[in-house]
Amino acid sequence: MEAFVKPEIEWSALAPIGVVVATALLLLILELFLSPTRRTPLIAVGLLGLAVAAYFQFAVWQGFVTTFGGMVVVDALGSVLSLAVLSATALTLLFSEDYLQARGLRDGEFYPLVLFASAGALAMLTTTNLMVMFIGLEMLSLALYVLSGLARKETRSEESALKYFLLGAFASAFLLYGIALLYGAQGTVDLRAMAFPAGEASVALLTASAILILIGLAFKASLVPFHLWTPDVYQGAPTVAVAYMSAVAKVAAFGVLIRLTLSVAPALELWGVLLWWLSILSMAAGNAAALVQRDAKRMLAYSSVAHAGYLTVGLVSANATGVAGMIYYLVAYSLMTVGAFAVLSLLARAGDATTVDALQGLYRRSPFAAHAMAILLLSLAGIPPTAGFWGKWYLFFAAVEANQWLLASVLALTSVIGAAYYLRLVFSLYAEPKVEMGRWLVPAPVSAALLACVLGLIGLGVLPASLTDAARHAARQVVAEQPLTAPSDAQARK
Numbered sequence: 001m002e003a004f005v006k007p008e009i010e011w012s013a014l015a016p017i018g019v020v021v022a023t024a025l026l027l028l029i030l031e032l033f034l035s036p037t038r039r040t041p042l043i044a045v046g047l048l049g050l051a052v053a054a055y056f057q058f059a060v061w062q063g064f065v066t067t068f069g070g071m072v073v074v075d076a077l078g079s080v081l082s083l084a085v086l087s088a089t090a091l092t093l094l095f096s097e098d099y100l101q102a103r104g105l106r107d108g109e110f111y112p113l114v115l116f117a118s119a120g121a122l123a124m125l126t127t128t129n130l131m132v133m134f135i136g137l138e139m140l141s142l143a144l145y146v147l148s149g150l151a152r153k154e155t156r157s158e159e160s161a162l163k164y165f166l167l168g169a170f171a172s173a174f175l176l177y178g179i180a181l182l183y184g185a186q187g188t189v190d191l192r193a194m195a196f197p198a199g200e201a202s203v204a205l206l207t208a209s210a211i212l213i214l215i216g217l218a219f220k221a222s223l224v225p226f227h228l229w230t231p232d233v234y235q236g237a238p239t240v241a242v243a244y245m246s247a248v249a250k251v252a253a254f255g256v257l258i259r260l261t262l263s264v265a266p267a268l269e270l271w272g273v274l275l276w277w278l279s280i281l282s283m284a285a286g287n288a289a290a291l292v293q294r295d296a297k298r299m300l301a302y303s304s305v306a307h308a309g310y311l312t313v314g315l316v317s318a319n320a321t322g323v324a325g326m327i328y329y330l331v332a333y334s335l336m337t338v339g340a341f342a343v344l345s346l347l348a349r350a351g352d353a354t355t356v357d358a359l360q361g362l363y364r365r366s367p368f369a370a371h372a373m374a375i376l377l378l379s380l381a382g383i384p385p386t387a388g389f390w391g392k393w394y395l396f397f398a399a400v401e402a403n404q405w406l407l408a409s410v411l412a413l414t415s416v417i418g419a420a421y422y423l424r425l426v427f428s429l430y431a432e433p434k435v436e437m438g439r440w441l442v443p444a445p446v447s448a449a450l451l452a453c454v455l456g457l458i459g460l461g462v463l464p465a466s467l468t469d470a471a472r473h474a475a476r477q478v479v480a481e482q483p484l485t486a487p488s489d490a491q492a493r494k
Helices: 015-033 039-058 076-103 110-125 128-149 154-184 191-195 200-221 229-236 238-264 271-289 296-317 319-351 367-380 386-403 407-431 446-463 465-480 489-493
Strands: 064-069 072-075
Touching: 015 039, 015 076, 015 110, 039 076, 039 110, 039 386, 072 076, 076 110, 076 154, 076 238, 076 319, 110 128, 110 238, 128 154, 128 200, 128 238, 154 191, 154 200, 154 229, 191 238, 200 238, 200 271, 200 296, 229 238, 229 296, 238 271, 238 319, 238 465, 271 296, 271 319, 271 407, 271 446, 296 319, 296 386, 296 407, 319 367, 319 386, 319 465, 367 386, 367 407, 367 446, 386 407, 386 446, 386 465, 446 465
Parallel strands: none
Antiparallel strands: 064 072
C-alpha cells in the first residue's frame, strides 16, 4: 500500500481567494446591522477586501507555484486574469448602489453574492484540476443564477434567472460527465493528462471527454450554438448583474479554455476543427443578430457572442501570440463591457428602459456619460487608438501566424459589420432626444467607475506594451508548463 505523503502547502497561493471569501462572509454579517437605505459601508468593505486580494495576487504573479498536491497552480496566466476579475468586481461594486436604490433593490445580498462568484472565478483560473475547476464554476454559476433573478417582483428578471438556471444545469452535467470520462481514461482529473492518450480505447474516451467539457465551457463563454440563453438573460436580469457576469464569466471560461486547448490540441485533431467552427459561427451569428436589435442590452448580448468568437480565434491559433492576444483582449473586454453597462445602469432613473430610442440624445442629459459611452463603443468596435483595436489586431496576427487565413478574414469582415451597429448607437447618443428630459447628475461613484474604464482603455490603446509584455510573459509560461509525460494523481500527491 502506498504511504500517504502530506502535501506541501503554499498558503500565499490561496491568499487572494481566501481574502475574497472572508470579505463576502463579513459582508453577510455586516448587512444584518445596516438599514436598507445605507449600503455604503458594504461597498467600502468590499472594495477594501478586493484591494487586499489584488495585493496578494500581485505578490505572486511573476512566479510559478504548485501546491495542494498539484490542485492549485499559480502562474502568470492565472494572475493576470485574476486581477482582471478583481478589477471588474470592484468596478461593479462601485457603480451598483445608485442603480439598486433607483430600482428599489435594497436587499444587501447583492454584494456578498458578487464576491462569492468572484471567488469561484479565481478558483477556476488557479487550477489544472478539473474537479477544483468544476467547484469554482458552480460557485460562480449559482451566484449568477441568483443575481439574474434579483428583481424578484419583475417577471422578466425571474424568467431570465429560470432560463439561465435550467440551461446552466444541463451544461454543468455535460461538463461533469466529461470529467468522469477523463478519469475513466487516464485515472486522473488533471486536464494536462488529455495530451497523453494510452491506446485506442483511451483516445475514444478522451475525445468524448474533450467534447463534453467543451460544451460545458462553451455555454459559459456564450459560443454559438450554446448562446441562446445570453440575450434573454442580459435583457431580463438587473443591469448591474449583467455588467458583472458579462465580464467575469467570460474571463473565467476562456482562462480555463486556454489551458485546456494547449493540452488537448496536440493530441486531438478534432479539437481544432470544433473550435474553428465555433469561432466562425459565433462571429457571424453574433454580429448578424446584433445588427437588427433595438434594445441596447440585447445588442450587447449578441455582441458578447461575437466577441467570444473573436477570442476563440486565439484558441484555434494555439500559439503564444494567440494566447497573449486573448489575455490582452480579455482584460480590455472586461473594461469595455463593465463600462457600457454602467452607462446603461443610469437609465434606471428613467424607468430602466434600455432601448436604442431611450439612449437617443443622452448627450443632452449627461454629456460625460455620452462621451464615456462613445469611447466604450468605439473600443468595442475596434477603432484605434483604443484597446479594442489592439486586441483584435493581436488575434488577427495570431491567426495569420498559424496560417488560418480564412479565420483571419472572417474576423476582419465581421469586425466591420460589428462597427456598423456600434457606430449607429454612437450617433444616437448625440442625436436630438425624442422626449425632452432634464439634465442628469451622474453620481460620483458611477463617474469614477466610468472614468477608470475609459482611461484604462485609452491608456492600453496608446501604450499597449504596458499589458502586452505581461500577456506575452504569461503566454510563454503557460506554453512551457505543458508536461512531457502525463501527470497522475499519485504523482501529484508526491
